[in-house]
Amino acid sequence: xxxxxxxxxVSGSPGQSITISCTGTASDFGTYxxxxxYQHHPGNPPKVIIFAVSNxxxxxxxxxxxxxxxxxxxxxISGLQAEDEADYYCSSFTSDITVLxxxxxxxxxx
Amino acid sequence: xxxxQEAGPGLVKPxxxxxxxxxxxxxxxxxxxxxxxxxxxxxxGLEWIGHTYHSGTTYYNPSxxxxxxxxxxxxxxQFSLSLTSVTAADTAVYYxxxxxxYNAFDFWGQGTLVTVSx
Numbered sequence: 493x494x495x496x497x498x499x500x501x502v503s504g505s506p507g508q509s510i511t512i513s514c515t516g517t518a519s520d521f522g523t524y525x526x527x528x529x530y531q532h533h534p535g536n537p538p539k540v541i542i543f544a545v546s547n548x549x550x551x552x553x554x555x556x557x558x559x560x561x562x563x564x565x566x567x568x569i570s571g572l573q574a575e576d577e578a579d580y581y582c583s584s585f586t587s588d589i590t591v592l593x594x595x596x597x598x599x600x601x602x
Numbered sequence: 603x604x605x606x607q608e609a610g611p612g613l614v615k616p617x618x619x620x621x622x623x624x625x626x627x628x629x630x631x632x633x634x635x636x637x638x639x640x641x642x643x644x645x646x647g648l649e650w651i652g653h654t655y656h657s658g659t660t661y662y663n664p665s666x667x668x669x670x671x672x673x674x675x676x677x678x679x680q681f682s683l684s685l686t687s688v689t690a691a692d693t694a695v696y697y698x699x700x701x702x703x704y705n706a707f708d709f710w711g712q713g714t715l716v717t718v719s720x
Contacts, residue, residue: 526705530648537697537710538640538648544704581648585705589661591650593640 496520496582496594503600504572512597514565514582520592526585527565529558532596533578542567569599577601604628606698606711614692614718620685624698624711625678632656632676636701639672639683641694642713649694653701654681688718 496516504510514527521527529542540549542558545565555570565584569576582594610622624637631637638653652662654672662670671684685692695715699707 524705528704528706530707532648537699537713538707539710540706540708543702543706543708547704549706549708583648583650583705583707588664590663591638591653591661591701591705593648593650596647 496584496592498580498582498594498597500595501598501600503602504569505602506572506574508572509568509570510572510599511569512567512580512582512599514567514584514594516563516584516592518563519587521560521563521565521584522587524585525560527558527560528583529556529565529567530581530583531576531578532581538581572601574601604700604709606700606709608696608698608711608714610714610716612715612717614688614716615720616689616718617687620683620688620692620716620718622683622696622698622714622716623680624682625680626700627679629700630676631674631679631681635703637672637674637681638699638701638707640697640699640707642697643691643694651683651685651696690718692716693718 527545530538532538545560546558605627636653639651654660669686674681695713697713698711700709
């Protein structure tokens with residue numbers, strides 16, 4: 493395992509779309525492609541917004557979408573809103589049966 | 603509605619043992635799922651500590667192995683974290699959470715700050 497790499501920061505204007513990448517190795521993502529994404533507003537616990545690469549939990553806005561190609565998972569947020577400003581983390585289930593978190597990406601809505 | 607709540611000392615001395623409990627309400631731990639701990643040092647990202655199944659099978663972050671232990675008390679519907687030989691590097695907000703079958707932590711406690719200092 494080498495860890496999941498995310499950009500430290502991304503930014504966008506309201507209404508725009510942004511994509512956050514999460515890059516690892518095949519071992520980092522394991523066999524099951526159990527990639528999750530979390531939204532974290534400081535002072536609150538993280539909230540899962542995507543699970544199993546591209547699935548949204550009930551109640552999560554359809555503006556959030558996930559995908560994966562090769563050893564890179566991606567989170568796309570469309571129609572950016574001020575409330576989307578937060579830290580975002582990817583997470584995987586590795587071939588060593590451990591859980592990895594990416595380093596986190598700070599999203600700024602301009 | 604499922605709720606989790608962390609409890610434990612907010613201050614631990616270096617070389618001592620950090621012990622936290624997570625009380626679960628609204629769901630019986632013995633019914634299934636994994637139950638785990640995640641921490642976030644100030645200014646840094648999330649770090650998985652480990653998780654346990656209600657049967658007691660546990661999985662730990664290799665970077666902490668040897669110092670960490672997670673146990674379940676189904677009679678009290680709670681699970682616990684023990685981290686030995688702590689240093690300042692273990693200062694963090696500690697979260698407990700429920701991990702589902704897709705490796706997603708779908709319910710989280712509010713988090714508790716633990717500071718390691720003499």
